[in-house]
Amino acid sequence: MARMYPIKLTVNGIEYERTVEARKLLADFLRDDLELTGTHVGCEHGACGACTVIMNGQTAQSCLMLAVQADGAEILTVEGLADGAGLHPIQQAFLDCHALQCGFCTPGVLLSAHALLQENSHPTEEEIRQGISGHICRCTGYVNIVKAIQAAAEKTAVAPLNAK
Amino acid sequence: MAVAETDVRAHARWFGTPVKRKEDPRLLTGRGHYVADISLPRTVHCALLRSPHAHARIHRIDVSKAQALPGVVLTLTGEELAQATNPLPSVFSLGNKPAPFLDYPMAVKKVRYAGEPVAAVVATDRYLAEDALELIDVEYEPLPAVTDVEEATRPGAPLLFEEMGTNVTWHGTFPYGEVERAFREADRIVKRRLYFHRYSSTPMETFGGIASYDPPSQLLTIYSNLQIPAMLHPFMSYSLKIPGNRLRQVTGDIGGGFGIKCAVYANMIILGVLSMRLGRPVKWIEDRHEHLLGSAHGTERAAYVEAAVKNDGTFLGVKIKSYDNDGGYMRFPEPVGVILWSHVVQGCYRFRDILMDCYAVVTNKCPVTPNRGYGRMQHQFFLERMMNIVARELGQDPVEIRLKNFIRPGEFPYEATNGSVYDSGDYAEALKQALERIGGYEHWRAEQKKARAEGRYIGIGVATIMDPGASNLGEMSMIDPDIRSSTAGEAATIKIDATGAVTVALGSVPQGQGHETTSAQIVADELGVSVDEVVVLTGFDTATHPYCGSSGTYASRYAGTATGALKGAAQKLRERIFKIAAQFLEARQEDLELAEGKVFVRGAPQRGMALRDIAGIALYNPAALPEGVEPGLEATCNYNFPLANQMDAKFRANYASTYANAAHAVAIEVDVETGEVKILKYAVVHDAGNLINPSIADGQIHGGVAHSLGAALYEEFAYDENGQLLTSSFMDYLCPKATDVPPMSVGHLCSPSPFTPYGVKGMGEGSGPIPALLGNAIEDALAPLGVEVDGSHFSPQNVMAMIWKAKGKRVDTQ
Ligand code: FES
Ligand code: FES
Numbered sequence: 001m002a003r004m005y006p007i008k009l010t011v012n013g014i015e016y017e018r019t020v021e022a023r024k025l026l027a028d029f030l031r032d033d034l035e036l037t038g039t040h041v042g043c044e045h046g047a048c049g050a051c052t053v054i055m056n057g058q059t060a061q062s063c064l065m066l067a068v069q070a071d072g073a074e075i076l077t078v079e080g081l082a083d084g085a086g087l088h089p090i091q092q093a094f095l096d097c098h099a100l101q102c103g104f105c106t107p108g109v110l111l112s113a114h115a116l117l118q119e120n121s122h123p124t125e126e127e128i129r130q131g132i133s134g135h136i137c138r139c140t141g142y143v144n145i146v147k148a149i150q151a152a153a154e155k156t157a158v159a160p161l162n163a164k
Numbered sequence: 165m166a167v168a169e170t171d172v173r174a175h176a177r178w179f180g181t182p183v184k185r186k187e188d189p190r191l192l193t194g195r196g197h198y199v200a201d202i203s204l205p206r207t208v209h210c211a212l213l214r215s216p217h218a219h220a221r222i223h224r225i226d227v228s229k230a231q232a233l234p235g236v237v238l239t240l241t242g243e244e245l246a247q248a249t250n251p252l253p254s255v256f257s258l259g260n261k262p263a264p265f266l267d268y269p270m271a272v273k274k275v276r277y278a279g280e281p282v283a284a285v286v287a288t289d290r291y292l293a294e295d296a297l298e299l300i301d302v303e304y305e306p307l308p309a310v311t312d313v314e315e316a317t318r319p320g321a322p323l324l325f326e327e328m329g330t331n332v333t334w335h336g337t338f339p340y341g342e343v344e345r346a347f348r349e350a351d352r353i354v355k356r357r358l359y360f361h362r363y364s365s366t367p368m369e370t371f372g373g374i375a376s377y378d379p380p381s382q383l384l385t386i387y388s389n390l391q392i393p394a395m396l397h398p399f400m401s402y403s404l405k406i407p408g409n410r411l412r413q414v415t416g417d418i419g420g421g422f423g424i425k426c427a428v429y430a431n432m433i434i435l436g437v438l439s440m441r442l443g444r445p446v447k448w449i450e451d452r453h454e455h456l457l458g459s460a461h462g463t464e465r466a467a468y469v470e471a472a473v474k475n476d477g478t479f480l481g482v483k484i485k486s487y488d489n490d491g492g493y494m495r496f497p498e499p500v501g502v503i504l505w506s507h508v509v510q511g512c513y514r515f516r517d518i519l520m521d522c523y524a525v526v527t528n529k530c531p532v533t534p535n536r537g538y539g540r541m542q543h544q545f546f547l548e549r550m551m552n553i554v555a556r557e558l559g560q561d562p563v564e565i566r567l568k569n570f571i572r573p574g575e576f577p578y579e580a581t582n583g584s585v586y587d588s589g590d591y592a593e594a595l596k597q598a599l600e601r602i603g604g605y606e607h608w609r610a611e612q613k614k615a616r617a618e619g620r621y622i623g624i625g626v627a628t629i630m631d632p633g634a635s636n637l638g639e640m641s642m643i644d645p646d647i648r649s650s651t652a653g654e655a656a657t658i659k660i661d662a663t664g665a666v667t668v669a670l671g672s673v674p675q676g677q678g679h680e681t682t683s684a685q686i687v688a689d690e691l692g693v694s695v696d697e698v699v700v701l702t703g704f705d706t707a708t709h710p711y712c713g714s715s716g717t718y719a720s721r722y723a724g725t726a727t728g729a730l731k732g733a734a735q736k737l738r739e740r741i742f743k744i745a746a747q748f749l750e751a752r753q754e755d756l757e758l759a760e761g762k763v764f765v766r767g768a769p770q771r772g773m774a775l776r777d778i779a780g781i782a783l784y785n786p787a788a789l790p791e792g793v794e795p796g797l798e799a800t801c802n803y804n805f806p807l808a809n810q811m812d813a814k815f816r817a818n819y820a821s822t823y824a825n826a827a828h829a830v831a832i833e834v835d836v837e838t839g840e841v842k843i844l845k846y847a848v849v850h851d852a853g854n855l856i857n858p859s860i861a862d863g864q865i866h867g868g869v870a871h872s873l874g875a876a877l878y879e880e881f882a883y884d885e886n887g888q889l890l891t892s893s894f895m896d897y898l899c900p901k902a903t904d905v906p907p908m909s910v911g912h913l914c915s916p917s918p919f920t921p922y923g924v925k926g927m928g929e930g931s932g933p934i935p936a937l938l939g940n941a942i943e944d945a946l947a948p949l950g951v952e953v954d955g956s957h958f959s960p961q962n963v964m965a966m967i968w969k970a971k972g973k974r975v976d977t978q
Binding site for chain 2 (some may be wrong): 021022023031032033036037038039040041042043044045047048052077078079081082087094095096098100101102103104105106107110128129130132133134135136137138139140141142143144145146150
């Protein structure tokens with residue numbers, strides 16, 4: 001039996017204590033151990049952004065990290081983006097602008113958009129495109145994703161984002 | 165000719181409006197139902213060992229060390245799989261012909277492409293299963309590989325299937341019109357060899373599935389992201405040696421398909437066998453490397469194209485000899501891809517004398533499968549390039565030559581030379597509007613002139629293409645006339661329960677196209693309820709959803725088929741509701757109307773009954789129903805497109821159901837130092853008739869442009885001469901990012917189909933026009949250097965190679 005390591009981390013405001021194998025990817029830990037299947041795996045080599053989460057306030061690719069490296073971290077996944085049952089303003093903007101089709105890339109893109117708007121509440125189109133350039137979306141051609149992030153920026157300029 | 169009602173119903177409230185998608189709340193909050201998200205009790209995990217060689221004999225596979233690893237529960241070699249299953253049925257079996265070779269989902273005795281599965285391991289977790297793969301010892305005898313499609317046809321080429329004696333697995337010739345006369349009467353015959361490269365739309369979700377066998381009921385349930393589970397149901401049941409009613413297939417949310425996920429089924433046979441052996445669920449999720457290397461690719465085609473033209477630019481006819489590089493095996497629906505350009509044999513043009521001379525060839529590359537624009541984009545690449553090449557030879561303008569050759573608006577419905585019935589369109593207007601949207605043709609010609617004076621290279625490109633929808637599987641007869649089929653259909657069931665609530669199930673298998681939303685729009689209008697109240701079941705299930713022979717989601721078929729099924733089922737319910745209400749309201753059926761969840765006398769809404777009350781009577785008081793009215797409020801329609809016919813003795817049939825079209829226009833600048841192509845302005849004008857949901861339609865166009873643009877500029881499955889894939893990660897196989905896709909101006913024309921309910925046409929594939937579009941633009945930009953484009957991939961290296969070639973320099977792109 002492979003050696004197991006205890007880890008303690010906070011995901012979407014809930015503290016978890018688990019033991020994991022050293023080699024377990026953070027993405028697999030979130031999906032399999034915590035059953036947070038909103039974090040998707042599109043490439044497992046850091047090239048598509050589908051597995052993006054926010055860790056200690058920064059975006060991180062959960063396929064490029066081991067769960068043990070997240071010991072002590074505070075993580076936000078797509079499941080924690082909205083307060084309660086409604087949608088977060090960015091999620092709402094994606095819905096309003098038809099910024100998703102198959103939805104597979106969407107959780108990761110939402111989190112990058114969230115991080116981008118936290119840092120820069122009025123990004124230009126160029127800055128938005130740069131800000132999500134770590135993501136591959138095969139469905140939308142990014143047209144409506146860019147629109148949605150612009151729309152979210154306009155809305156959130158009035159009601160500032162909930163810092164999470 | 166059957167002409168359906170084209171008008172959107174006058175009282176349509178939801179049809180044609182940008183209703184927000186019903187799918188989105190779950191997908192936006194991380195609560196989608198993708199196959200990897202399913203976890204069943206007692207699940208074990210599968211990993212596949214793949215061949216490092218492109219072509220090799222397998223002398224021995226030793227799994228003993230893998231079996232001994234704690235946590236491993238089962239191993240299976242290709243040979244063992246072959247003993248447990250029937251071979252994968254081939255298209256030829258549909259005409260009761262023997263397959264040219266036996267095909268199993270894992271290699272038996274020989275591997276034929278790098279990445280082909282040779283053994284499977286099942287373990288208690290995926291990490292362990294992958295550990296065990298490393299313990300399997302395979303003794304290979306490498307063989308010379310052949311990767312080039314034309315080389316593979318030459319005598320002496322390495323043979324993939326020695327028993328066939330050739331790598332050409334199928335060849336067919338189809339003459340239409342009077343080809344020889346056209347070539348005799350031509351002022352000029354223009355010949356080129358053109359090449360369309362290999363890529364795929366690489367959905368963000370890889371292939372995956374869970375097979376779960378229940379020994380007491382002998383029921384095998386396969387949850388997967390296969391996009392044609394119904395169509396392949398009999399194939400899979402044959403391979404697995406179980407009756408169709410013991411095989412249940414379920415799909416949920418699918419993370420993109422684009423055709424490539426037609427190929428998922430071969431892997432599901434492996435999982436099915438493993439699960440039947442173990443009596444427990446077996447899960448396999450492909451990783452990205454496996455996907456790029458060994459899932460399935462889009463078709464690569466080399467063609468010799470000859471155009472017979474008049475000096476005024478009129479095309480009289482074309483002859484095309486095409487060689488499809490189909491990779492290591494010919495899996496369903498191959499070799500159909502080879503002839504699928506029958507949907508668009510004339511493109512948007514009037515020439516009718518055409519010779520199709522088509523070869524399907526196996527090589528030591530990954531097998532191919534449908535991919536967005538399947539079989540048609542290659543052909544339209546050839547036609548659109550030839551339009552420009554001929555224009556240049558004749559000193560004509562590429563826009564003018566198209567206008568001269570277009571089918572005219574007054575000629576619709578237009579029966580093409582091979583029997584395809586183009587429904588409607590205004591191709592010239594689409595082109596005109598596309599050019600306006602990039603800022604005007606004259607404007608860019610002036611800019612080009614200015615730029616040239618400064619030593620810069622601006623080019624203008626146009627491509628005008630057909631974007632057909634809903635294949636008529638009558639096309640299978642082109643492969644073998646003994647295959648008789650004419651299915652271009654879909655099935656839908658609508659149920660109104662005792663609470664008055666409406667539930668819809670379809671045979672379609674959406675992968676992001678929003679069928680829950682568009683179907684709800686149609687049903688809401690037909691039954692007079694709110695779109696929010698209609699529930700359309702997610703995904704597909706052979707056990708509970710209706711389906712027909714061609715069900716599934718591929719070939720832009722929803723609009724041309726599912727709308728008919730939805731309308732048909734709704735009409736049956738409307739009729740029943742009106743009959744019941746007429747009796748209870750003492751009114752005439754023709755005076756009744758459905759709206760706001762009620763049936764009432766037109767003009768007197770107080771004389772009405774709620775749907776709930778009608779359902780109550782239909783369900784609980786059948787004795788009170790008018791004579792001949794069936795109890796319950798549930799109806800199914802199995803719809804077939806009315807013009808879907810069988811192929812005749814002259815190889816003629818209506819090969820698609822709807823014939824949308826599009827004009828793309830672009831202005832680019834080419835950097836002749838780096839080979840970089842920069843898009844300055846991009847526009848597309850698309851005509852899919854009446855749109856069910858305009859924002860979904862726009863989204864499909866955006867995605868189609870991005871795919872095709874990626875193909876033209878970045879994406880390529882490049883192999884070395886030994887058959888090793890050089891682009892097997894997203895670091896080398898480059899998909900366009902947000903910074904690569906230019907802003908695009910999208911316009912719509914609206915030429916309704918006279919043959920579909922609501923005048924809709926299929927759309928979504930987009931028919932991949934950008935390789936032709938950019939090819940035309942690059943050639944235009946680099947005209948002063950004398951560059952001619954003969955390929956479809958414009959990486960900086962390729963562009964530089966073209967420039968050097970034109971300048972007479974030695975070309976070395978390695
Ligand atoms: S799955 Fe992590 S970047 Fe692609
Ligand atoms: S919505 Fe499908 S990959 Fe982005």
